[in-house]
Structures are given as C-alpha cells and as structure tokens.
Amino acid sequence: MSEDRVPVPRDRENDYGPAAVDARLAFLREHTESSLEHVASGSIDPSVLPGNVESPIGVAQVPIGLAGPLKVNGEHAQGDFYVPMATTEGTLVASYSRGMRILHEAGGVTTTITDDRMQRAPSFVFDDARGARELGAWIREHHDEIRDVAESTTRSGKLIEIEQYQAGPILFCRFDYTTGDAAGQNLTGKATEAACRWILEQRPEIRDHFLESNFATDKKASQINVLKTRGKRVVAEATIPAELMERVTRARTERMYRARQIATFGGLMSGANNNGSHSANGITAIFIACGQDVANVSESSTALVYAELRENGDYYYSITIPSLIVATYGGGTGLPTQKECLDVMGCSGAGKVGKFAEIVAATVLCGEISLGSAISAGEWVSAHDQLGRNR
The missing domain is CATH 3.30.70.420 (Hydroxymethylglutaryl-CoA reductase, class I/II, NAD/NADP-binding domain)
Structure with a gap:
C-alpha cells in the first residue's frame, strides 16, 4: 500500500502572499535537505506573479551577461544594441560578443521580417x-x-x-x-x-x-512551420570581408565556406531541425533574460542557413528563422527583471515586438559566425578550456 500523499501547502484566500510562500518554504525545509536560502532571496514580489506561476516559493537566479554592441540594420531595430543573455554556459556570451564585433566592423547585420502569424489548428x-x-x-x-x-x-x-x-x-x-x-x-x-x-x-x-489537433505543432519543431511560418519569420544576413575575418578570427573564408557545406550535409543526414550551428544557444539565453516562454525554443531554434563565398573571397551568410515566437507584452515580459532586460534594448511594451525579433535574429547570426570561425581555425576546444571550465 502506498504512503499517504502529502500535498504542497496552498492558501485558497491568498496563495501569493508572504504567509503562503513562507509556509511552502517551511514545508520544503522540513521534507528535504535544502535550506532554499538563495531560492527564497529574490527581489520579485510574489504578489505580481498570478498568471505567471502557481504555488511560488522564490526564484531561479540565472547569471546574466551582456553581449555587444550589436549593430542592426533592420526595419524595426536600427543602431547599436547591448544584449542581455542569461546562461550558465561559459564561453557563450564571449562567443556572441566576438561575432558582434566582427559584424559591427563589417557594417552590421541586416534583418528582415518576411511573415508574421500564429496558429491554432x-x-x-x-x-x-x-x-x-x-x-x-x-x-x-x-x-x-x-x-x-x-x-x-x-x-x-x-x-x-x-x-x-x-x-x-x-x-x-x-x-x-x-x-x-x-x-x-x-x-x-x-x-x-x-x-x-x-x-x-x-x-x-x-x-x-x-480545438487543437497537433497541427499547430505547439512547442515542437515541424516541417510545416518551416514552410508556412509560426511566430515571426526573420532573415538576418551580412557580408564579411575576407581580410576582416582572418584578422579577427584567424579563419580563412574559403575554409569556413567548406565547413558550412559539410555542416549542411551533416545536418541533412542527421535529420536535424536546421543546418546551422547553435541557434538555440543565443535564443535560449535571450528568452530567459527577457521573460519569453522558454519552451518555444524547441520551434524557434529551427533555422535555415545559406552562405556564399564571393569571387573576391568575402563571405556572405544568411540565417532564416521561420518560427521565432517572441513577445514584448504579456506573459513574463512584465515581470521586474525581465522588463529591465527588455528595457536595455528598448524593447519593452507595445509596438516593440518587431524590433525585438530582429535583435534576436541578428544575435543568432553573430553566434553562427563566431562558432563557425572557431571551428575552422581549430580554436573551439581551447576556447571552452579557457572560459568554460569552473570545476
């Protein structure tokens, strides 16, 4: 016979008040070995959390690093931006910052939103x-x-x-x-x-x-949304001079282009949801910092890379994100720390979602260039050894 079920304490009158939160923390300290010192010490007032979480006990504090400046030549985002990225992966912010430096010197990232739609099926x-x-x-x-x-x-x-x-x-x-x-x-x-x-x-x-037949493919990557769009369909593109690429990254553009051909081949063989390198890295870090529904990374990380080696040796690179699901209003975007991160980029509130989508896509492109050059120059492992190990 199973033991009696012990439910999580709840206050039906005010489950977001200090007494309810303290009761759950005391319950966990009694039933587990965790002191919950840091979980319980966040700055967010539980009273603002209805609609975002149930049975709150505190916060998960994820370190936020700052990448940039990111130069965007978009239709909604124009100029230099500093991008908050929440992550525990060493080298991630440094890698994206390096890509942003390269593309800043190359004149920036051009971004274009080509479609915008959300489904129920x-x-x-x-x-x-x-x-x-x-x-x-x-x-x-x-x-x-x-x-x-x-x-x-x-x-x-x-x-x-x-x-x-x-x-x-x-x-x-x-x-x-x-x-x-x-x-x-x-x-x-x-x-x-x-x-x-x-x-x-x-x-x-x-x-x-x-009402839903799994044809919207909520929180799942799918071929139909690659073709038909879910969320924002965004293209980020740039052309990088060969001299700039080699000077900053020690990678030759012709070798990067060959690596790109092989990576596309490998992605096709493996059945991956994109032929790029790591779009989920940058998207996830921004999503966590900026109050997005992080589960949407499963479909938002789908990406289509197209590259050209120009006759003069310059490297053209574009990445299309066909199902980038982002918001600047509603959900978690109004919570205090998340709103502050959106404010850093001027993307909080109504009328800003196109700008935010373009910044996310441009950031993804910077990460692709940085990682691709590290692999081509043989510096990928050494970079992780230097910046990504803390134990």
Whole structure:
C-alpha cells in the first residue's frame, strides 16, 4: 500500500502572499535537505506573479551577461544594441560578443521580417471523406463570418487565413492570426474556440471536433512551420570581408565556406531541425533574460542557413528563422527583471515586438559566425578550456 500523499501547502484566500510562500518554504525545509536560502532571496514580489506561476516559493537566479554592441540594420531595430543573455554556459556570451564585433566592423547585420502569424489548428471529423471536403468548401465561402466571430474575442488578434489539409474523413485546419506584441498562443486558442462553436452550430453534421489537433505543432519543431511560418519569420544576413575575418578570427573564408557545406550535409543526414550551428544557444539565453516562454525554443531554434563565398573571397551568410515566437507584452515580459532586460534594448511594451525579433535574429547570426570561425581555425576546444571550465 502506498504512503499517504502529502500535498504542497496552498492558501485558497491568498496563495501569493508572504504567509503562503513562507509556509511552502517551511514545508520544503522540513521534507528535504535544502535550506532554499538563495531560492527564497529574490527581489520579485510574489504578489505580481498570478498568471505567471502557481504555488511560488522564490526564484531561479540565472547569471546574466551582456553581449555587444550589436549593430542592426533592420526595419524595426536600427543602431547599436547591448544584449542581455542569461546562461550558465561559459564561453557563450564571449562567443556572441566576438561575432558582434566582427559584424559591427563589417557594417552590421541586416534583418528582415518576411511573415508574421500564429496558429491554432482544430480538426473536424465526419463519417466519410466527402463530408470533410464539403466543410472545406463551406469554410472558404464563409471566411468573413468566421473571421468576425473569431476577432470578436480579441483586441489585437486578426484572422488572416484558414489553411486546410484533409486526410480521410478528417479536415485539419490551421487558423492563422497576427497577434500584435503578444506571442499569441492563448489569444489564438480563445478566438478559434469561438469560431469552432459557430461552425458547429451551422454544420450539425460534424461528428466530432477538437480545438487543437497537433497541427499547430505547439512547442515542437515541424516541417510545416518551416514552410508556412509560426511566430515571426526573420532573415538576418551580412557580408564579411575576407581580410576582416582572418584578422579577427584567424579563419580563412574559403575554409569556413567548406565547413558550412559539410555542416549542411551533416545536418541533412542527421535529420536535424536546421543546418546551422547553435541557434538555440543565443535564443535560449535571450528568452530567459527577457521573460519569453522558454519552451518555444524547441520551434524557434529551427533555422535555415545559406552562405556564399564571393569571387573576391568575402563571405556572405544568411540565417532564416521561420518560427521565432517572441513577445514584448504579456506573459513574463512584465515581470521586474525581465522588463529591465527588455528595457536595455528598448524593447519593452507595445509596438516593440518587431524590433525585438530582429535583435534576436541578428544575435543568432553573430553566434553562427563566431562558432563557425572557431571551428575552422581549430580554436573551439581551447576556447571552452579557457572560459568554460569552473570545476
């Protein structure tokens, strides 16, 4: 017979007050060997945490380093930026800073947002394939009415498309929205739920439906979002003079280009979600510092690298991030330390999400150049030995 379950203490009247937090800390000190001295000593007032975490006990304090200056030639981000990066991986901030130095001397990183959409993907089940096909035609005919119902639930969400994919008696749909400065997963869920209720009222022959059919691929890398976009689709690109590359990194551009060809081949063989080097490193560090939903790194880290060795030896490099899910409003972005980090880049609040997306993409490109040059110059291991070992 199993032992009795001992639940975490909760205060139904005020679970975010000091007494509730202290009760949980005392509970853990009694039941575990941890003193929780540092967990309990953060500066965030628990009263601001409803909607961000449940049963709070304190904070996870991750060191934040500062990389930069990062020079961005974007449509939303223009000029020099200093980028906060939260990480416990030695060499990471130094590596990105080196890439930022190289690209600053090369004239900066050009960034372009080419698409912007967030999905919720319901499915509708029929007795046979013809029923599913007929619903697809009906949805196309009634797009404007469905859009009006969905948008009635939100101030910032706009329904831009309803994609359709039929398999057997099931119609899979992807409701695509723009979501303003919010990441938008909750917004799209609420809007699509309202739209589905209206569709079911008009089409009683639908046998079953599910609000999410795993076709939005929330928090999972997927081929459909490489092609169709989820979040922001951002391209970061730069051309680096051969002389500059060799002077700063001791790597020759022709060798870097050959390494890039081999890395693309290896990524293809392994089935990786991108042919770049380490996009997840920079994205994760910025996400933690700036209050993003870190689980979105699983899809945001997908990347497509294209490089050219120019006739004069200069090195053109671009990276496309097709599903960069970022926010400057809502979620964790308004918490004190996270807001401060966004403020460092001028990216906190409404109207700033495009700027933030471009800074993230430009940072990723800098990390690609830095790591690629370290591998090509044979300095990757020695750099980690010098900066990444503390035990």
